[in-house]
Amino acid sequence: MEPAGAGARDEEDLVDGGIGDVDGLDDVGADELRSDVDLLLRVWQNEKCAPEILPYEATLVERVREQIQLMEENIEAFATEIKDDLMLSLYRMDVNRTLFLLRSYLRARLHKIERFPIHIVDNPELWDRLSEHEQEYTNKYCEILAKHFEKTVLIRLPDQYGSMLKQTSLASEENDMITQPQLNTFVFCRSRGAIGSFQLDDKGDEAVDLMTDDLYILRYKPVRKLLVTDKIELI
Amino acid sequence: MAMFGKKGAELVREAKQAQATVDQFRPFNKDLFEQVIKETEEHYSHLQERMSQIRISEPSQGVDPNFVGGCAQHRSVLRNKRCLLAYVNARLGKIQQLRWDLGAVLPDDIAENLSATERTFFQGYSDALGSYMNDINLDLTVDATPPKDPYVQIRVIGNLGEVLLDDQETSLLPNSIHFMTRTEAEPLVLQGLLEIYMG
DSSP, X not given: OOSOXXXXXXXXXXXXXXXXXXXXXXXXXXXXXXXXXXXXXXXXHHHHHOSSOOOOOHHHHHHHHHHHHHHHHHHHHHHHHOOOHHHHHHHHHHHHHHHHHHHHHHHHHHHHHHHSHHHHHHOHHHHTTSOHHHHHHHHHHHHHHHHHHHHHTGGGSOGGGOOSSOSOTTTOOSOOOOOOOOTTSEXXXXXXXXXEEEEOSSSSOXXXXXXXXXXXXXXXXXXXXXXXXXXXXXX | OOSTXXXXXXXXXXXXXXXXXXXXXXXXXXXXXXHHHHHHHHHHHHHHHHHHHOOOOOGGGOXXXXXXXXXXXXXXXXHHHXXXXXXXXXXXXXXXXXXXXXXXXXXXXXXXXXXXXXXXXXXXXXXXXXXXXXXXXXXXXXXXXOOSOSEEEEEEOSOOEEEEETTXXXXXXXXXXXXXXXXXXXXXXXXXXXXXXXX
């Protein structure tokens, strides 16, 4: 961990980054009251439910890790000073829960990287959503994957069919063999504010009224912008 | 040649069955795999043969049968390629899972079911994951399920002797039962030295 992290404690940053320039959404205040662990819980939930990889929450992860370290130090000090096993056990449980959230969050991301590695590498927007270490991992992963397919299958096929990205170099001009996330899948989501009428397709045939705290089952693709700007959360 | 694409389908079916059985890892089906490769080569040589016989015909004369035949061979090559890659890919998924479940070193009885290239892949995957976890300074392979209780009751299987647990020296003799923190127990459970004991 970098000790510098000058902006790490900057709550403003986080709220701005999360909520963005939301018009007509005044209950931002609730967010400032939330603890980092609550935020991580939401980020984790979103990551688990979204079909595509979401932006990496670098500052949040950094702060949560600092807090975990602090808590662990406190527990250690507490253990030597006072012998109260119940309290100690409760503190430990708390740390373990946070650690689980963090690990599970990072695991969910790795899982998505492993499912759509080439799609992510090819798409600059998605690539920028990864942390630096995740990018390194993705590169290595793509490399071993390509090597393995090459050695087992592709080298054995006739030249024109030996590409990992194209079905055949004869007919396909674009890469037509890259696994992509199914963005049209349905997701459960909760509206975090009264967004009002929201269009679900380009034509404007389908619209939905998004009310605060109501639950909806919608296709992921139309609402992905709302997720990135933190107006909804997935559940 | 037998029915087009039948062997490829068998290969995919095997991958599918293997996915359903979680507790074992099947050996690489080299026989079937080679048969599909061979079939693909035959399709390709038929395709070339057809292509060479295509005469440029007037639209009024209808479609050249060589063209139609060539298309069928071409689609068959593509289909077999898909099947082969699907089979290999399904196995890779399982191999990756092995790294998470069993750690960086595979037990011999499982390792022997991997092909040589698969072992190379496992090593590469293990290294990539290992260095990622090292970079972020966090072991992601523990804590797979949400923690209920920070302590678990365990029974010792292997002989571990004196071990430093929670900064206290404890002697873990075979068959003895202990309480320890979940994070400390999990790596040892994965290595098969302890088991979670549900008294």
